[in-house]
Amino acid sequence: MIGYAFMGRAHSHAWRTAPRFFGLPLAPEMSVLVGRTPDATAEAARTLGWAEVETDWRAVLERDDVDLVDICTPGDTHAEMAVAALAAGKHVLVEKPMANTLEEATTMTVAAREAAGRGVRSMVGFSYRRVPAVALARQLVAEGRIGEVRQVRAQYLQDWLADAEAPLSWRLDKDRAGSGALGDIGAHIVDLAHFITGQPLAGVSAMLDTFVTERPVAQSFSGLQGTAGTERGPVTVDDAAIWFGRLAGGAPAVFEATRFAWGRKNAMRIEVSGSAGAVAFDFEDMNVLHLYDAADDARTAGFRRIDVTEPDHPYTAAWWPPGHGLGYEHAFTHQVVDLLEAIAAERQPEPSFDDALAVQRVLDAVERSSAASSVYTETGN
């Protein structure tokens, strides 16, 4: 595994936990953790449970005892690492967004397709696909339970930057992160829309905003929270993004991603309305899926609040009794399960680099649209 910050901790937990709850076809071994600083990396390896450490990620690619590389670094390094790992015959799991530019993403996808021909697998970490309620939503839509997809509305609302004095991090630096709310959280709702409906976005109209253009430089970080210093630096990414568009099948879809929505901590929401019903999800109530079935009789129809913790639901039989809900990191554990099962079965895991490229194309179109003046019609007000 390369990187050991927020995502590295989540991935380590997943590698450690998956074999304890799921019957896996392959037994993962947590062999090498890669980081640039020897001491910090060694300490992280101890805490997170990796057997060895390495400061040069290229060295790991030469080891025979490494079968899979898990890339948890900022987006500007993904392309180089992933392409090299695939070339070296290592399966690759890369965090989202897959890359900071469409060009890098395309290069990675070409490499992944080529590697697949050699039996080398690749996957992108859109972990929210593995939340049981989200997986159930996709099942129900795919089975036709809500009929033909007519409308998608999605939001990803956070508030950790709403305080103008929250410090800078690499996530606010365009060179490292590629974009702001758009790539960090907007990418997730694009992927969810693709995943649940089975259709990619074909076009968009978009608007990006940066509300706070200068912030204190951080001195230390823990998760997304940093301690501010006295120096200040520029924010070079978007704080919020709004866009709408059409799915390949023509259905309209509207999206908002922001890290400035006071009181919304991790409100990743998606609602898909079809010709025969609707599904709705909100990560702030992550164990629940809401389903409206228009076939229910008019007197008792209503959104069903499904507690997605029954043994019949995706992933949940491996865990606890009904109502004993799962948390954020379980999706990462499920991601490991799905990845290892695909590798063992010699099939392409999902979401593939192709799937992630479809997301990347949307992010790129959003940025292009936002930059174009023709998007906007004056009201005269």
Place this chain on the structure above:
Amino acid sequence: MIGYAFMGRAHSHAWRTAPRFFGLPLAPEMSVLVGRTPDATAEAARTLGWAEVETDWRAVLERDDVDLVDICTPGDTHAEMAVAALAAGKHVLVEKPMANTLEEATTMTVAAREAAGRGVRSMVGFSYRRVPAVALARQLVAEGRIGEVRQVRAQYLQDWLADAEAPLSWRLDKDRAGSGALGDIGAHIVDLAHFITGQPLAGVSAMLDTFVTERPVAQSFSGLQGTAGTERGPVTVDDAAIWFGRLAGGAPAVFEATRFAWGRKNAMRIEVSGSAGAVAFDFEDMNVLHLYDAADDARTAGFRRIDVTEPDHPYTAAWWPPGHGLGYEHAFTHQVVDLLEAIAAERQPEPSFDDALAVQRVLDAVERSSAASSVYTETGN
């Protein structure tokens, strides 16, 4: 009052009820109901409590005992009626949307400004401003409780057309209604955004959709529900509208209006995020306002679910004890109260025709934007 369908019933109830619960400066008398069909109008007058009937609305304008004309007809008749009534020195309350075209709306506004110089008042029936929770939201924003307005997200979701066999009505006929979801319900969320933030939308990017282009012709109607016949006719308005834009102060705002969102009956929702907090409202829980105050200590901050039924809240002292919630039609009663108080105080009631013109400009820009191909950036998917 001209017209006696859904809106006519709501307005009649308001005229009858306002003096019973509020100390009004003027005592309304429900003198004449105007309708085209003598028998049906007479029956409506009996049911709704109007003293007389008239089939020619122009005749009413000549009567000395009529001080105020309440226009509840479809949008294509508003301009002619309102302009004539104002010219005749009658105060005017006109239902929203104020008109079907920007041209008509402009004519009306000019007439209203001129009439105001003669002490003749005019108001547009954006009744949702009078829901206590909405009025409280505006108060809090105006007082600076959420700081500077940064973002607006608004939805108006209904499902009464989601069934493709729901019959046609004048609301689906462009000639009568002007537009579909956009003017019928989209107008409300534009007005709410203007009202709560105090800023109009300066520009938009938009997309309109019609999902079902042909429907059975209705044989009879009750409220929004009709009985379908065997004949079919075209739907000439939008079924759904999505748009985003910027308020005059620069804050981004995103909107969706649809009558196809299965399971959402009257989900008129608006959330305004500011630099110091946020307010959120959903008409499906109409007696509640959610407030996030970023000044609350970090350990106990959270959206407050305010049951807006305390005596300190707008309009509520006139009604019932706390927790004994109000319903849809109360907003119309409050509208009558506010209108009569403004007339008695010789000041301009709100929302004025100017306020409604600002909404109309947005609706017009949404239609123009939706028709323009340049709005759209292809993703390549």
Place this chain on the structure above:
Amino acid sequence: MIGYAFMGRAHSHAWRTAPRFFGLPLAPEMSVLVGRTPDATAEAARTLGWAEVETDWRAVLERDDVDLVDICTPGDTHAEMAVAALAAGKHVLVEKPMANTLEEATTMTVAAREAAGRGVRSMVGFSYRRVPAVALARQLVAEGRIGEVRQVRAQYLQDWLADAEAPLSWRLDKDRAGSGALGDIGAHIVDLAHFITGQPLAGVSAMLDTFVTERPVAQSFSGLQGTAGTERGPVTVDDAAIWFGRLAGGAPAVFEATRFAWGRKNAMRIEVSGSAGAVAFDFEDMNVLHLYDAADDARTAGFRRIDVTEPDHPYTAAWWPPGHGLGYEHAFTHQVVDLLEAIAAERQPEPSFDDALAVQRVLDAVERSSAASSVYTETGN
């Protein structure tokens, strides 16, 4: 109508509004308002819309133009008034609780049975039965949708006395009110349990509490809110009541009524679990009924949030389109409709005095149980 405070206002609105929205078999005329103070009564009559006033309620019973007497006074006067009115051949609607003692309630019930033999009707104002979501709950239970009734849990939580400085009113005086939270709001949840399940409570174990034993004497009142003076007086009723028991069919049921639950404004809640499903209601979301149908497939079963505003729902077709919710006073309007329909059809309206007597027996048993020391088993803690 006798009395014109909170309940008098609600009843007046109902008499005025019912004929405007419902096709009634009898046309109500609001002829005489009775109150002790001539001036205040006259003013109330003007505001509430009664044609005449009277200070002696007995005088009204002698008038031929009065067919029905609506009793909205405190509970200590109900028995005398109701018995006299029935003897005079007037139909009677009496507010709940029907009486302050079981003895009075029994006398009234005997009188009502006798009057029924003469075609004189009587009803008690348990208005919450007429909330559409509650009426739907009863329908579903009666139709067997949740199977055999197994468990009832009910709460009525308010907070208007939680402030120890909230002033005294007749509702805190045992002589006038009979009891406190028990009779005022506890009576409602007992009646709802009886109504929805179709079974009365056969026995109880109970505990009453008074948290604040002395309060400021009120100087003026508006609704439940008064203005405190400097003098203090004793609270002679319960502030909160808890009891459990069994329905006639054996199912256990648990109840809590309190006016001290900070943050709960009018949370009248009832959930009935059966062998095949459950229904749940909360007045703070009064237009919604939650239904769990155990026959739904395991993967998509969940409480359905039914917006009880569709034309197929009880009472709602007379009002507004779906999602345009009703408020507190609508239940009183429905009460008038049901009462007049029963009188016209020459059948007994519900809830009858017999039905209310069943509630009164529960209240009485709760008081007796609470006073008995044998109820309590020490834990040793």
Place this chain on the structure above:
Amino acid sequence: MIGYAFMGRAHSHAWRTAPRFFGLPLAPEMSVLVGRTPDATAEAARTLGWAEVETDWRAVLERDDVDLVDICTPGDTHAEMAVAALAAGKHVLVEKPMANTLEEATTMTVAAREAAGRGVRSMVGFSYRRVPAVALARQLVAEGRIGEVRQVRAQYLQDWLADAEAPLSWRLDKDRAGSGALGDIGAHIVDLAHFITGQPLAGVSAMLDTFVTERPVAQSFSGLQGTAGTERGPVTVDDAAIWFGRLAGGAPAVFEATRFAWGRKNAMRIEVSGSAGAVAFDFEDMNVLHLYDAADDARTAGFRRIDVTEPDHPYTAAWWPPGHGLGYEHAFTHQVVDLLEAIAAERQPEPSFDDALAVQRVLDAVERSSAASSVYTETGN
């Protein structure tokens, strides 16, 4: 660790995970798993991550390399094991309910007090105390944020036995489980009431019910779900329990525990109303605490929905960013953290056997009260 069913899995995960996320003063080693069947125990040890297995729990007590014994077996074995382990100088963590009878619980408590004198620690696994929102509730109550405790209402609603064909397990056998819903889930809400208010229940009045007296014998089990065979056997425990009582300080409290509430999966709910506010929790939304602060101004007071995932909240700084919620098993991980910190600091961990004995006394009093006929007052209905 002794036992490896549902609780054994939860505990194993906790022992494995705690050192990865928390800086612990002691490093736990998962040395021996004890079970009666050698093969099944060996397989469980492999899956759950225990180094060795043992079939005789007494043998483990003789090992010097074992410092702590974690008892996850049914309640009828707890007393013997715990007393022996403490005598052997091993720290003990025992699952709840601590014992099946008050006598056993008392014996264990005496042993624990004696062992504490020797520095040997003991704790009972009321894990829900370690849900961050619950821990926050206790903090706020202890700090006086809601004033003096006035009322407690608690429910624990599940539905896994509502289906009359759900098979038997040891949890339905009085000899193994001691009681049914009462001891299994009722014990939790008693402990939570004690924990949050800091006061034990002093007395109760209670009613127990068994709705389904005979069920299919299970053939295999996974979590709480079994596969039914054709044979049938008796249910010898309660299906549901209702009780009320008073805390030591006099405040009334009401409780319901049931496994028959269709649609409620794991609704462990507690609300504490005080003189200055209230806190409310529902495990079905486990990352949220609701707080009503009566000091908030009347216009904006309302229950605050606190997403208990901020770094300032109990336990949460060790996990993920705000809004990235925790799941059921996290409470077990926190339990390990608290236990090891107490052992290292040479102080008594909580809840102690004394704390659990207080719960046991309540369970015992509930059973005695339920058996006494004097609890019940007939209504005459």
